[in-house]
Amino acid sequence: MISVRSLSKRHGEREVLVGVTATVERGETIAIVGPSGGGKSTLLRCLNYLEGFDAGEVEIAGLALRPGMAGGDPALRRLRTRVGMVFQQFNLFPHLTALDNITLAPRVVKRASRGDAEAAARELLGHVGLADRAGAYPHELSGGQQQRIAIARALAQQPDVMLFDEPTSALDPEMRDDVMEVIRGLAGAGMTMLVVTHEMQFAHDIASRVWVIDRGTIAEDGPPAQVVDQPRTAVAREFFSRIRRA
Amino acid sequence: MALVIAAGAASALIGGCGAGEPEHGGTLAAIRQRGEITWGGDVQGGEPYVYEDPDHPGQITGFEVDLMAAVARRLGVRARMVQYAWSNLVPSLERGDFDIIANGLEATADRRQRILLSDPYFVYAETLTVRTDSEVRSVFDLAGKRIGTLNQTYAYDILRMLYGDVAKVYEGNEEPYLDLELGRTDAVLLDNIIADRYGCTASHPRLKCLPYDVARGTYVMGIRKADPELKQALDGALAAMRRDGELARILGKYKLWDARQTEALPSEGNANLARGVDGDLVRQFVAAAWVTLMLSVLAFLLAVPVGAVLAVARVYGSAPVAGFARLYIELFRGTPVLLQLFVLYYGLAQVVNLGPVEAAVLGLGLNYGAYEAEVYRGALLAIPRGQSEASRALGLAPVQTLWHVLLPQALRLALPPMTNDFVSLLKDSSLVSVIAVIELTKRMTIAAVDMRSWLVPGLLCAALYLALSFPLSELARRLERRLARDQRPLAL
Numbered sequence: 001m002i003s004v005r006s007l008s009k010r011h012g013e014r015e016v017l018v019g020v021t022a023t024v025e026r027g028e029t030i031a032i033v034g035p036s037g038g039g040k041s042t043l044l045r046c047l048n049y050l051e052g053f054d055a056g057e058v059e060i061a062g063l064a065l066r067p068g069m070a071g072g073d074p075a076l077r078r079l080r081t082r083v084g085m086v087f088q089q090f091n092l093f094p095h096l097t098a099l100d101n102i103t104l105a106p107r108v109v110k111r112a113s114r115g116d117a118e119a120a121a122r123e124l125l126g127h128v129g130l131a132d133r134a135g136a137y138p139h140e141l142s143g144g145q146q147q148r149i150a151i152a153r154a155l156a157q158q159p160d161v162m163l164f165d166e167p168t169s170a171l172d173p174e175m176r177d178d179v180m181e182v183i184r185g186l187a188g189a190g191m192t193m194l195v196v197t198h199e200m201q202f203a204h205d206i207a208s209r210v211w212v213i214d215r216g217t218i219a220e221d222g223p224p225a226q227v228v229d230q231p232r233t234a235v236a237r238e239f240f241s242r243i244r245r246a
Numbered sequence: 247m248a249l250v251i252a253a254g255a256a257s258a259l260i261g262g263c264g265a266g267e268p269e270h271g272g273t274l275a276a277i278r279q280r281g282e283i284t285w286g287g288d289v290q291g292g293e294p295y296v297y298e299d300p301d302h303p304g305q306i307t308g309f310e311v312d313l314m315a316a317v318a319r320r321l322g323v324r325a326r327m328v329q330y331a332w333s334n335l336v337p338s339l340e341r342g343d344f345d346i347i348a349n350g351l352e353a354t355a356d357r358r359q360r361i362l363l364s365d366p367y368f369v370y371a372e373t374l375t376v377r378t379d380s381e382v383r384s385v386f387d388l389a390g391k392r393i394g395t396l397n398q399t400y401a402y403d404i405l406r407m408l409y410g411d412v413a414k415v416y417e418g419n420e421e422p423y424l425d426l427e428l429g430r431t432d433a434v435l436l437d438n439i440i441a442d443r444y445g446c447t448a449s450h451p452r453l454k455c456l457p458y459d460v461a462r463g464t465y466v467m468g469i470r471k472a473d474p475e476l477k478q479a480l481d482g483a484l485a486a487m488r489r490d491g492e493l494a495r496i497l498g499k500y501k502l503w504d505a506r507q508t509e510a511l512p513s514e515g516n517a518n519l520a521r522g523v524d525g526d527l528v529r530q531f532v533a534a535a536w537v538t539l540m541l542s543v544l545a546f547l548l549a550v551p552v553g554a555v556l557a558v559a560r561v562y563g564s565a566p567v568a569g570f571a572r573l574y575i576e577l578f579r580g581t582p583v584l585l586q587l588f589v590l591y592y593g594l595a596q597v598v599n600l601g602p603v604e605a606a607v608l609g610l611g612l613n614y615g616a617y618e619a620e621v622y623r624g625a626l627l628a629i630p631r632g633q634s635e636a637s638r639a640l641g642l643a644p645v646q647t648l649w650h651v652l653l654p655q656a657l658r659l660a661l662p663p664m665t666n667d668f669v670s671l672l673k674d675s676s677l678v679s680v681i682a683v684i685e686l687t688k689r690m691t692i693a694a695v696d697m698r699s700w701l702v703p704g705l706l707c708a709a710l711y712l713a714l715s716f717p718l719s720e721l722a723r724r725l726e727r728r729l730a731r732d733q734r735p736l737a738l
Contacts, residue, residue, distance in 0.1 A: 048639060081641040091632035091633060092636075104640070105642060109643075150636075154639075
């Protein structure tokens with residue numbers, strides 16, 4: 001489903017990604033962990049080309065990405081209907097209701113009729129446990145509710161892959177469970193997902209594999225029982241021990 | 247005596263504060279004491295009245311300058327000209343800002359009711375100017391025609407008596423003839439001094455002045471009611487100048503001496519045209535307010551899309567596109583809208599012959615577009631980056647992101663400054679009177695002169711502006727409340 005080869009990116013002098021190579025099979029859930037500033041979010045954002053990269057190749061959901069693609073490239077728009085993204089700060093559209101947030105992309109990009117888009121949106125609202133908040137505006141919703149709407153919004157495009165960029169980091173602890181529950185449900189339903197997270201227990205429970213990313217490379221890649229419980233690299237060992245102390 | 251002068255000076259200072267109409271007697275004695283007579287005039291009246299000497303920049307010259315120097319010499323004092331807007335000369339005289347008026351003041355019956363008038367020093371003739379191919383032979387052929395003139399002139403009064411309130415009213419001497427040549431009017435009625443110098447000249451080969459005097463009138467000096475002895479002294483000086491030929495010499499120097507000066511003096515404009523508040527006046531004001539509202543709404547409807555396109559170009563455009571938008575904004579924001587209106591209406595007349603309303607809407611709209619652009623740019627920049635990222639991540643194209651995500655949010659942020667701009671535009675629309683559109687402010691100044699009072703027309707005008715702007719502010723406030731649900735302020 002996803003194949004990354006020798007992906008490199010630099011911000012001026014600083015190398016953010018250094019020749020990252022990895023593959024993800026259909027239905028896998030990858031938890032991406034590692035110290036701050038290691039390149040986790042950048043890798044994720046390169047996968048749907050919210051950020052460009054300097055060298056390497058990405059194949060994702062049947063589309064090839066290469067360095068230097070233009071922002072308005074139709075291939076990128078096709079890509080983004082196949083790859084959904086959920087942000088740390090939700091980024092719901094404040095001028096639209098929950099329902100309209102979800103139906104905007106299907107109606108504008110896929111030219112779905114209002115009726116079809118709204119029927120699908122109401123079903124998704126049910127999945128994320130917010131069937132009764134269709135008419136609410138983002139500022140009337142709690143953070144956890146907003147993030148669940150944001151997940152429904154991404155799912156409305158019927159993507160093959162979902163990217164989650166620290167989806168629970170901006171939430172109070174009691175709100176995180178609802179959001180994690182939704183993500184867990186998606187994993188159970190066979191969605192291919194990459195989740196950047198600091199929740200080790202969550203990573204441990206739902207991930208088929210865990211990537212430890214440090215200084216622009218994947219330092220360790222394996223099932224959680226191996227990577228989290230018995231890390232082989234010094235970087236991973238230090239990272240997990242610091243997390244446990246905290 | 248010193249006390250009288252001090253009191254006069256003091257009341258001149260406070261006169262503007264509405265202290266009523268002070269009695270300014272004893273001016274002749276004060277003039278002799280000072281050794282100087284001050285006279286009010288307006289350099290804007292131009293050649294040959296009072297104007298800046300082209301050979302000696304900074305010095306004024308003109309037949310009235312020479313006339314006053316001669317009159318002063320005969321009174322044994324010096325003369326000093328004081329610059330005032332022509333339309334304010336009479337109220338300023340009454341307030342005591344200067345001793346007399348000597349600047350193309352026409353002797354009319356209703357002016358005589360208000361101030362003392364000296365004997366005439368010049369006889370002028372109202373002259374009709376038309377295009378060379380025109381059928382018009384006299385002032386009585388003008389029914390249904392478009393006629394240009396200047397406000398507050400005898401010519402304007404004549405046209406009003408004959409045809410009612412139909413004249414197109416200009417501010418400067420040149421513009422009526424420019425529009426006549428361009429076919430925007432059919433005739434111009436003004437006195438022969440202006441017609442000879444600005445109308446039937448080599449620079450207007452397509453215009454001719456009809457040889458018949460439509461009417462004659464006289465220029466006189468204006469003196470305060472309380473100063474009959476000053477009038478007597480001035481009349482004496484003028485009579486002596488007429489006898490010994492000095493008046494003829496001065497007028498001759500400016501090519502103003504003609505047969506009219508020695509013929510029987512014409513009677514004064516007899517109709518008393520001073521008017522009160524009546525249904526017609528209110529109707530005219532309401533019609534003018536409608537013009538103001540229509541101009542403002544149309545101009546704003548143009549300014550909003552122009553501003554939106556410029557803002558998007560400046561924020562998201564490529565370097566040349568953004569540069570062009572910036573150039574446009576700086577150009578239109580950095581030069582006076584008055585100048586832009588002049589260029590549009592008169593400057594480009596040979597290329598595109600715009601009607602006054604079209605020129606006004608276009609000028610105001612293009613100008614305000616530059617201001618709107620900066621408002622929208624600020625609003626676009628205030629939207630968090632996450633919004634366009636989320637939109638792109640959902641597969642929306644750049645244009646779709648702009649239309650569905652960014653512009654609706656920018657609009658909510660821009661609404662308060664847009665309301666501000668619209669109210670400001672409503673008032674700035676008064677500038678279009680320079681291209682002879684009669685809107686609310688222009689109507690007010692015309693009525694003020696007709697009624698010899700600024701108070702009632704001023705209040706009526708202010709009330710109408712408020713009546714226009716307040717409902718619009720209220721509408722915007724409601725729109726804001728509906729749109730900006732999540733932007734209501736928290737308590738501090």
